[in-house]
Amino acid sequence: MGTKERREREKDQTRTAILDAARELFVSLGYEGVSMRAIAEKIEYSPTVIYNYFRDKEALISELCQSDFGRLAEQLQETARISNPVQRLRQCGREYVRFALSYPNHYRLMFMTPYPLRAGDPQFDQHKAEVKGNPETDAYAFLLTLVRQVAAAGRLSGPSPNIELIAQTLWAGLHGVIALEIAMGCDKDWTAWQPIETRTEAMLDAMTFGLFTPSPAPHPTTPNAEEPLNRKQAL
């Protein structure tokens, strides 16, 4: 192995070590509680080394979220083995909720705070150019694919269902369950919160019964708003 290759490999290893240390601290202490210095101490480097890899805490956390959400995307690909598209979508929903609640600080940063990692940030713009619209890396594109599969199975009502609107409604429903749990779940005293798994299934049921029809629409050219909906069949 040449000197250049060895150096590249060492750089990759250091980068991974920094990300692993940051993830651990970030998950246990929260975004505000992690400093570049604390990450450096954890892996016994000087803070200067870390700054060679990440220009600031925001950049580090941004990369961490992107790579961890990439892992969720890979996990979701595995649901391809579920042939019923509504069941597949439900399973993806469950995994999305489970992932979000395993990494609540990542989730807060990605989807619950109005500012970071978005428009204008050059690193974010580059990330977006790489993943946007690719269902293997972009969770929203993946969700659109799932909804299109439901549509292809004739399980959406109306002659030209709005795929984006249905995807955004599904996302909002699951996001609501997750975000209330992260922000309000601690306040058990005010609200008699049902178990999070129960709330997730209730949301998936409401969405399934509310957005999908039980079987291929018999008259795809007319809205089937009048079609009876058999709740068991809708699953």
Add this chain to the structure above:
Amino acid sequence: MGTKERREREKDQTRTAILDAARELFVSLGYEGVSMRAIAEKIEYSPTVIYNYFRDKEALISELCQSDFGRLAEQLQETARISNPVQRLRQCGREYVRFALSYPNHYRLMFMTPYPLRAGDPQFDQHKAEVKGNPETDAYAFLLTLVRQVAAAGRLSGPSPNIELIAQTLWAGLHGVIALEIAMGCDKDWTAWQPIETRTEAMLDAMTFGLFTPSPAPHPTTPNAEEPLNRKQAL
């Protein structure tokens, strides 16, 4: 008017002036952007005066949220004139979304951040003791009342529907629409966001079709999971 009464009235006026100034700054600059000093400057008092009324920014913002959400609660009471309980609930949902998006910083602080104004804070505990469970001041208790009205009209399926679970699903659905709009709405570039009014109605439709039955359940002693759901009737 005695000296004591005049003093009380002056105190109330000062308090209101502080709250009004804080609200204006808070809505335009966001939670992080407002300082006690800036509020004092706006009403031409010294910061010391403000500290006589509120021990810190958190306490001030807390009272502001409580009083403004109280106003939402009053607004929602006005929907009592709508006799159809499902229509009433939908109208309340619309007003909740509209309120949240008119005061996104209040909403973020109340429902999107895990920390402030909650358990352990003596001011919050006192507030809770005053409003909790009272549908006129506690939005969650009000939502439970709405769901109970839907139940009383025979519009929930099953012999003993879980009122809390249905309320939490409805809240999560609307919260999801609001919270995604506040946190992600700026990123128009990644997601082809449908107009917020369209997303709100789509969520209300999904919830209506997904959670409610179209008419009084004919056999209230058996789950009517097999009852056909006529989408128009469900409204």
